[in-house]
Amino acid sequence: MPHKTFFWFILPSLAAMLLFIALPIVSVAIQSLHIEHEQVLITVENCGPFGCEQETVVDTAATAELRQAQPLGRFNGLGTYFDRGHLATAEVAEIWRTADGIREFFSRLMNLPFYKALVFTLAYTAIVTPSVILLGMAIALGVNALPRMFRGPTIFVSLLPMIVTPLIGSLILFWMIDAEGIIGKTLQVLFDDPELSLKASPTLTWITLFVYGIWHSAPFAFVVFYAGLQTVPGETLEAAMVDGASRWERIRYVVIPYMAPLVVFVTLIQLMDNFRVFEPIVGFSAEANATSLSYIIYSDLRGDVARFGSAAATSLLTIVGVAILLTPVLIRTWRDFNRKRA
Amino acid sequence: MSATAATRRSPALIAFSTGFVILWVVLASFPFLWTLWGSFKVQGDFFSKADWMNALWGTRTLVETGATFTGQAYHGAWVEQDFWRSALNTMIVVVFTVIVSLTFGTLGGYALARSGFRYAFWLLMIALIFRAMPHITLVSGYLLPFFEWNLWGHLPTAVIVLVAINQPFTLWMLHSFFLNIPKDLDESAMVDGCTRFQAFRHVIVPVMWPGVITTGLFSFLLAYNDFAVTAMLLSQENQTMVPKIASFLGSTFEEGNVMFAVAAVVSATAPLFVLVMFFQRQIVSGLTAGAVKG
Structure with missing residues (x-):
C-alpha cells in the first residue's frame, strides 16, 4: 500500500490516539512540574x-484572580516529585537513618502515601496474575473434560464475573461480605x-481485594x-500415549508447551490490567487500608481542591x-521482529 | 477427538474435575443470583442483623410492605433518583463510542494489515504501549485543559475520549482479522480499476462484519464498564450509570437507600447478561483471536 493511501486510512485512528493518549x-508531564498557587496574603x-494592629489575611479575590490567570499554577520544577506525597526522598532518608532493622523501615515506609500505594499495586499485580493463570488453566481443563452439552452453559456462567462492570462486581461482593x-x-x-x-484489618482487606481480582479475571484466562x-x-x-506417557506427563510435555504462547499473552494483558487496579478499591471502600497508584491519582483529582500537580x-x-x-515484552517483540526480517 | 483413548479418564479424576467445575460455576454465578433476589427485598432483609435466612423468605419485607417481594428499590432508583437519565446517557455514550471507534478502527486496521512497511509494525507496538496506559493517568492529563477550554462535562467529550482509549485494542483486533481476509480479494478489485478505497468499500466491507461485530462487542464493554473516564469527565446531569451508582453510595447512606444502589446495580448488569447470552460465541472467539496471533 502506498504511503499516501496508508496515511489517509490510518489518519482518524492515529489522530484520536495522538490527541487523546499521547x-x-x-500534558501530565507539564502539569507535574507545576503546583497550585499559594494564597495571596495581604497585610x-x-x-x-485601642490603637492599630497589623493583620495578615488571605486576599480571596486576588487569589481567585491569580488562579484564573494562570490555571496551571506556579512552576515548581521537580519539587512535587520529591515531596512527602510522592517519592518523599527526605522522609525515606530520615526513616532509613533512624529505623532499627529492616522490618521497622518497611513498616514506617508504608506510612508514606506513595509507597503504600506502590506496594499494594505491586502486590496485587504479583499475586493476582499468576493465580488467575493457574485458576484459569484448572477451569479450562475441567470444562474440557465435561460432556459437550454442559460446556455451553458453563462457559456462559463463567463469563459473567469478567463481563460485569468492575465497580459493580466489586459492589456486589462488598455487600455480601458486609458484616x-x-x-x-x-x-x-x-x-x-x-x-x-x-473491612477492618488491612490484611483482610488486601486478601479480599486479591480474591476479587482473581474472581474477576480468571474467566479471561x-x-x-x-x-x-x-x-x-x-x-x-495419541503418540505420547503410545509412548507410555501418563495423563499428567501428557499435560506436562504436550499440552503445556503447546499453550505457552497463550500463557504469555494472558500474562501480558493481566500485567497491564492489574497494574491499573482502581475500581475495586472504590467499590470495596477500601481506601483506608489499601490504595493503588491509580486510586491516589483519582483522590487527588477528586478532592475539594483538585491537586493537578x-x-x-x-x-x-x-x-x-x-x-x-x-x-x-517490547525487547522480546523487537528480537522476534528482527529475526523474522533476517 | 472425543472418545479416543487419549481422552479417557479414571472415574476419580472425572469426579474431581466435575466437582471443581461445579464449585467454580457456583462461585461465578451465586453473587449475581443473590443480589438479584435481594434487590426485591428491603434493606432489613438484604443486610440482615437477625438471621440471614430472612433474605430468602423476606421476613422484614413482609412486615414493611405486606408482600415478600417489593419493587421499592427499583422505584426509588429509577424514579426518585433519576436513574433513567443515567441509563439514557449511558446509551448515548455507548452507541456513539461503538460506532465511531469501529469506523476509525476498520480503516486503520485495514491499512495496518495491508501495508507491508516497517512503520506499520511500529504503529502496532505504539498502540500496545498506549493500551497499557492506566486510564486515570490520561484523565489527569485531560482534566485541566478541558476545564480551560470548556470541554468538560459534555457527553461528546466522554465519547471521543473513550473512542481514543479504545483505539489500540480495536486496531489490534481488526488488524489480525483483516490479515485473515485474503489479499487477492481487494487486489483483484484494484486490478479491475478500483481505487484502494473503492476496493475497501465494495469488496472488504461486505465480508468484514463478523470481525467488526466481535470488536464492537468489546468496544461496547469498554464504554459501558468505564468508571475512570465517565466519573471524572462528566458533569452531574450528564452522569452515566456507573458513576451514578458510585454516587448513590457516597451521598445516600441512610436506611433503605442502599437498596437503590442494589437495584441500580441489578439494572445495569441485566443488559450485560443479555449480551453474553446472545453473543457468547463472538466474545469467546474475540478473546482468542488476539491470543492466537500471539
Whole structure:
C-alpha cells in the first residue's frame, strides 16, 4: 500500500490516539512540574479604639484572580516529585537513618502515601496474575473434560464475573461480605467470632481485594486457555500415549508447551490490567487500608481542591512503572521482529 | 477427538474435575443470583442483623410492605433518583463510542494489515504501549485543559475520549482479522480499476462484519464498564450509570437507600447478561483471536 493511501486510512485512528493518549501524557508531564498557587496574603492595618494592629489575611479575590490567570499554577520544577506525597526522598532518608532493622523501615515506609500505594499495586499485580493463570488453566481443563452439552452453559456462567462492570462486581461482593451480608455472616459463624469484619484489618482487606481480582479475571484466562485446548493436536497426544506417557506427563510435555504462547499473552494483558487496579478499591471502600497508584491519582483529582500537580506527578511515576513492566515484552517483540526480517 | 483413548479418564479424576467445575460455576454465578433476589427485598432483609435466612423468605419485607417481594428499590432508583437519565446517557455514550471507534478502527486496521512497511509494525507496538496506559493517568492529563477550554462535562467529550482509549485494542483486533481476509480479494478489485478505497468499500466491507461485530462487542464493554473516564469527565446531569451508582453510595447512606444502589446495580448488569447470552460465541472467539496471533 502506498504511503499516501496508508496515511489517509490510518489518519482518524492515529489522530484520536495522538490527541487523546499521547498529548495527555505530555500534558501530565507539564502539569507535574507545576503546583497550585499559594494564597495571596495581604497585610492590613486594623485601627480600633485601642490603637492599630497589623493583620495578615488571605486576599480571596486576588487569589481567585491569580488562579484564573494562570490555571496551571506556579512552576515548581521537580519539587512535587520529591515531596512527602510522592517519592518523599527526605522522609525515606530520615526513616532509613533512624529505623532499627529492616522490618521497622518497611513498616514506617508504608506510612508514606506513595509507597503504600506502590506496594499494594505491586502486590496485587504479583499475586493476582499468576493465580488467575493457574485458576484459569484448572477451569479450562475441567470444562474440557465435561460432556459437550454442559460446556455451553458453563462457559456462559463463567463469563459473567469478567463481563460485569468492575465497580459493580466489586459492589456486589462488598455487600455480601458486609458484616450483615451473607458471606460476612457465614465467616463470623465459621470462625465463631461475632466481631469478625473483612473491612477492618488491612490484611483482610488486601486478601479480599486479591480474591476479587482473581474472581474477576480468571474467566479471561479460562476462555483463552479453553479455546487453546480445542486446538491441541490429537495425534501428538495419541503418540505420547503410545509412548507410555501418563495423563499428567501428557499435560506436562504436550499440552503445556503447546499453550505457552497463550500463557504469555494472558500474562501480558493481566500485567497491564492489574497494574491499573482502581475500581475495586472504590467499590470495596477500601481506601483506608489499601490504595493503588491509580486510586491516589483519582483522590487527588477528586478532592475539594483538585491537586493537578500532585496527580500529574503520580501519573508520570505510574507511566514509568508501566514502561518498566512492558520493557521485557517490547525487547522480546523487537528480537522476534528482527529475526523474522533476517 | 472425543472418545479416543487419549481422552479417557479414571472415574476419580472425572469426579474431581466435575466437582471443581461445579464449585467454580457456583462461585461465578451465586453473587449475581443473590443480589438479584435481594434487590426485591428491603434493606432489613438484604443486610440482615437477625438471621440471614430472612433474605430468602423476606421476613422484614413482609412486615414493611405486606408482600415478600417489593419493587421499592427499583422505584426509588429509577424514579426518585433519576436513574433513567443515567441509563439514557449511558446509551448515548455507548452507541456513539461503538460506532465511531469501529469506523476509525476498520480503516486503520485495514491499512495496518495491508501495508507491508516497517512503520506499520511500529504503529502496532505504539498502540500496545498506549493500551497499557492506566486510564486515570490520561484523565489527569485531560482534566485541566478541558476545564480551560470548556470541554468538560459534555457527553461528546466522554465519547471521543473513550473512542481514543479504545483505539489500540480495536486496531489490534481488526488488524489480525483483516490479515485473515485474503489479499487477492481487494487486489483483484484494484486490478479491475478500483481505487484502494473503492476496493475497501465494495469488496472488504461486505465480508468484514463478523470481525467488526466481535470488536464492537468489546468496544461496547469498554464504554459501558468505564468508571475512570465517565466519573471524572462528566458533569452531574450528564452522569452515566456507573458513576451514578458510585454516587448513590457516597451521598445516600441512610436506611433503605442502599437498596437503590442494589437495584441500580441489578439494572445495569441485566443488559450485560443479555449480551453474553446472545453473543457468547463472538466474545469467546474475540478473546482468542488476539491470543492466537500471539
